[in-house]
Amino acid sequence: MCSRPAPREPLRRVAVIGGTHGNEMSGVHLxxxxxxxxxxxxxxxxxxxxxxxxxxATAACRRYVDCDLNRAFTGAFLTARAHPDDPYEVTRARxxxxxxGPKASGQAFDFVLDLHNTTASMGTxxxxxxxxxxxxxxxxxxxxxxxxxxxxxxxxxxxxxxTYSVNSVAKSGLGxxxxxxxxxxxxxxxxxxxxxxxxxxxxxxxxFNQGTEFPAFELEAYRNVSSVxxxxxxxxxxxxxxxxxLQ
Amino acid sequence: MCSRPAPREPLRRVAVIGGTHGNEMSGVHLxxxxxxxxxxxxxxxxxxxxxxxxxxATAACRRYVDCDLNRAFTGAFLTARAHPDDPYEVTRARxxxxxxGPKASGQAFDFVLDLHNTTASMGTxxxxxxxxxxxxxxxxxxxxxxxxxxxxxxxxxxxxxxTYSVNSVAKSGLGxxxxxxxxxxxxxxxxxxxxxxxxxxxxxxxxFNQGTEFPAFELEAYRNVSSVxxxxxxxxxxxxxxxxxLQ
Numbered sequence: 183m184c185s186r187p188a189p190r191e192p193l194r195r196v197a198v199i200g201g202t203h204g205n206e207m208s209g210v211h212l213x214x215x216x217x218x219x220x221x222x223x224x225x226x227x228x229x230x231x232x233x234x235x236x237x238x239a240t241a242a243c244r245r246y247v248d249c250d251l252n253r254a255f256t257g258a259f260l261t262a263r264a265h266p267d268d269p270y271e272v273t274r275a276r277x278x279x280x281x282x283g284p285k286a287s288g289q290a291f292d293f294v295l296d297l298h299n300t301t302a303s304m305g306t307x308x309x310x311x312x313x314x315x316x317x318x319x320x321x322x323x324x325x326x327x328x329x330x331x332x333x334x335x336x337x338x339x340x341x342x343x344x345t346y347s348v349n350s351v352a353k354s355g356l357g358x359x360x361x362x363x364x365x366x367x368x369x370x371x372x373x374x375x376x377x378x379x380x381x382x383x384x385x386x387x388x389x390f391n392q393g394t395e396f397p398a399f400e401l402e403a404y405r406n407v408s409s410v411x412x413x414x415x416x417x418x419x420x421x422x423x424x425x426x427x428l429q
Numbered sequence: 430m431c432s433r434p435a436p437r438e439p440l441r442r443v444a445v446i447g448g449t450h451g452n453e454m455s456g457v458h459l460x461x462x463x464x465x466x467x468x469x470x471x472x473x474x475x476x477x478x479x480x481x482x483x484x485x486a487t488a489a490c491r492r493y494v495d496c497d498l499n500r501a502f503t504g505a506f507l508t509a510r511a512h513p514d515d516p517y518e519v520t521r522a523r524x525x526x527x528x529x530g531p532k533a534s535g536q537a538f539d540f541v542l543d544l545h546n547t548t549a550s551m552g553t554x555x556x557x558x559x560x561x562x563x564x565x566x567x568x569x570x571x572x573x574x575x576x577x578x579x580x581x582x583x584x585x586x587x588x589x590x591x592t593y594s595v596n597s598v599a600k601s602g603l604g605x606x607x608x609x610x611x612x613x614x615x616x617x618x619x620x621x622x623x624x625x626x627x628x629x630x631x632x633x634x635x636x637f638n639q640g641t642e643f644p645a646f647e648l649e650a651y652r653n654v655s656s657v658x659x660x661x662x663x664x665x666x667x668x669x670x671x672x673x674x675l676q
Contacts, residue, residue, distance in 0.1 A: 211666075211667060214666050215666075218662070301611040301613075301614050362611070363611075364548040364609070364610075364611030364612060364614075365611060365612055365613070366548075366612070367548050367611075368667065368670055369670075369673075369676060370670035370671055370672060370673040370676055371673040371676070373670060374673065415465070419458075419461050419462075420458060420615065423615055423616075423617040423620060424617055425617060426617040426618040426621065429616060429617055429618070
């Protein structure tokens with residue numbers, strides 16, 4: 183069975199975001215690169231916009247300056263009256279909401295890719311929070327590009343929970359999380375992989391825009407069941423680690 | 430040929446320091462552990478003192494709060510009149526100089542081990558800056574504990590350069606630098622290795638204190654020849670990375 187995944191209209195307004203966390207260097211470096219070389223993000227039916235999401239945190243090579251930008255796109259933050267004492271990231275979230283949104287409006291960008299790294303040795307993780315058929319087809323397309331590499335799908339957002347990530351400003355989006363890479367460090371292998379994944383994602387949007395139908399599929403996806411903390415001492419210090427043979 | 434390496438007197442005042450950089454977790458975790466369990470640092474002829482060097486940076490899980498503590502043990506910082514606006518690490522360097530020094534005085538600690546991590550995949554690096562025969566014998570002893578593991582000696586301090594590290598407060602010292610480990614992350618394999626190296630170093634001091642003679646040896650050591658930056662764009666951004674096959 184083949185079908186053309188929703189949405190019905192071609193996607194024209196697409197953004198690729200790096201530096202949402204300022205010390206996750208694959209996206210930081212690629213966003214800077216694309217801001218100098220826009221051609222790599224162009225396809226016949228659209229031109230994706232590169233965005234360096236958190237310039238102050240990127241300059242400081244830190245995850246954030248005042249608070250986590252990727253938790254700042256809530257209705258409360260975006261609609262509150264601006265104040266000089268607002269955290270930097272809240273002000274920046276409002277700016278990005280103007281650029282890519284407004285959130286939940288018809289004017290919002292059609293699709294956003296948000297580029298992240300993790301220190302965990304998880305390979306590629308596709309973080310999907312919009313639960314729509316289009317994004318799932320994109321995940322499948324990305325998995326098929328390099329079937330030999332681990333590329334797992336994580337359904338991030340809980341049903342009914344208010345969205346708060348930069349992706350949530352657009353109509354739909356996908357997070358790419360690559361690891362392992364220390365914060366502030368740029369590994370060439372992950373940079374090459376991230377760049378290839380973004381190219382493949384833009385190629386998929388182009389295929390969709392030109393009316394391609396995609397076969398139905400079954401896909402394994404992960405979701406959060408519960409969190410398990412490390413064993414701790416009475417004062418909260420770690421009393422154990424991951425076993426060397428498991429890490 | 431055998432000889433008893435200088436110094437001539439047994440070493441009684443020994444410290445093991447973690448958290449000089451607050452996000453290098455092997456030493457942070459071990460210092461916290463030893464502060465609760467002093468017995469592990471005791472030997473028949475001495476009891477090593479565990480020190481968490483930078484508590485504020487450790488609490489924030491950052492390398493430092495205001496400036497690099499491991500560059501703050503200069504004569505200028507240590508002897509200047511204290512001022513409420515002094516950087517946190519300068520104040521802390523003065524406190525540690527009181528605890529472990531005063532630097533270059535007869536009262537200073539005999540030996541200090543300072544525990545660090547790096548994101549570089551270098552295994553174990555022994556950072557030696559006091560250029561004395563005792564420390565070189567200790568390096569040799571540590572190498573012989575696990576000859577199958579990479580354990581290189583780096584002669585850090587340039588001749589004639591003013592010393593500025595926490596080690597420089599004591600009469601002699603050695604830095605242990607283990608990697609790869611991301612900042613803020615605790616890997617069990619590196620934790621086990623660091624703990625074993627510290628135990629072996631204390632065992633060596635015990636052997637020395639009880640009059641053991643050590644055979645002469647030849648040892649390969651590294652020193653800094655020059656620094657090579659990455660290729661960069663006109664605006665200072667990276668224009669290249671380490672090749673994936675080399676990293």
